[in-house]
Amino acid sequence: MSGTPAFKRLPRAVREQQMLDAAVRVFSRRGFHAASMDEIADDAGISKPMVYAYLGTKEELFIACLHREGARMTAAIAGAAAPDLPADERLWRGLRAFFGFVGGHRDGWAVLYRQARGSQPFATELAAMRNRLVEVVAGMLDHALRARGREVSATDLEVVAYALVGASESLADWLADHPEADPERTAGRMMNIAWLGADRLLHGASWEEGRAPS
Template sequence: MGAVKTKRMPRAVRERQMLDAAVRIFGQRGYTAASMDEIAELAGVSKPLVYLYLNSKEDLFTACIRREAAALTAAVRAGVRQDLPVERQLWEGLRAFFAHTAEHPDGWSVLYLQARRHGEPFVSEAAAMRAEIVAFVTRLVAVAAREAHRDPGLPEREVAGLAEALVGAAESLAAWANSTPEVSAHQAASTLMNFAWSGLGSLMGGKVWSPPPERDHGDRPPAPLSSP
């Protein structure tokens, strides 16, 4: 009798297996330390097949970044219902963000740590994902702040700065939460919401903190005398 032939696997399924393996290896070992041999073994394929499908280690890593970025942005968008008040939209978006990063720690490591450490073109790929999330949050903050103030002319730079600060805090908190097993995604989202919405709520209520006036160089108090 002849040898039994295995069923040919569709390319999309095989490629997904390779990317799953690559994300795990890159996320846990880092881009430099990861080897194509390890990735091929974990995916259950030959190394030549990985190269045939994804060309090179650089192309494979880029494909991982793109896939994980698309999954994260899709999760955040799917978590936000447009019919909810802005406060609830922000909460649901944060909860979706932290739930996804907690469920996919290797993917988050690829996006937040590895892509940023190894220069171009990886930095640009991760930055594109971040810019999309910042733009999404900017729209939420802009709607909330402008509705509260009934001021459609609220400076765009101020709104953009708030969104950048919020996304930056979410990124750092996700990295911390993923390294702290006792912190759940719900707790991380609650922490950031309490921190962010307290400030945003004050801003929307017209309670804006103003910095003290800057001194001119000639108005500075004299420096204390040095001890002998």
């Protein structure tokens, strides 16, 4: 870290972030198709040719929004789930960061995430983000297992991580649709669902047909 800010370079970076902020707001308000570059330029207080010059077409701008929001979210989750904590604390902090992020960006989640899910090229970008998240979760599980002297196949880890990420995404959708719901409480619910099972999985338990504890 230098004590002297790079005055010559800063304005461009700041301006780009302002444009992305404006773009996220407008996409959230209008949806991708109805959003216009005029409104985004207006909202950012920058001329439309400047927006095009900095960030490209509306599609490229949307991908840049997805990318920045995704990176922020992944960083929030990975940062919260510090590796030196017990597995359940890491999961809890990760979930709290995730639902806190979605709860703080309900509109953005609904538009950016749901729109991106089904249409190319956004779906590819989103799949890459999900894969990074699956890797983070699989890494956490692997770490917790090794701490207990256990090891499972990469496929088993991947499958459990997919299920946890899928369950969390589904609850994030639920949270985005329920403005009255509390993000922290939703994280707690997901924690209960995930941990009670994960804890037994980590101990090597499994369900067997006709032998369920009831």
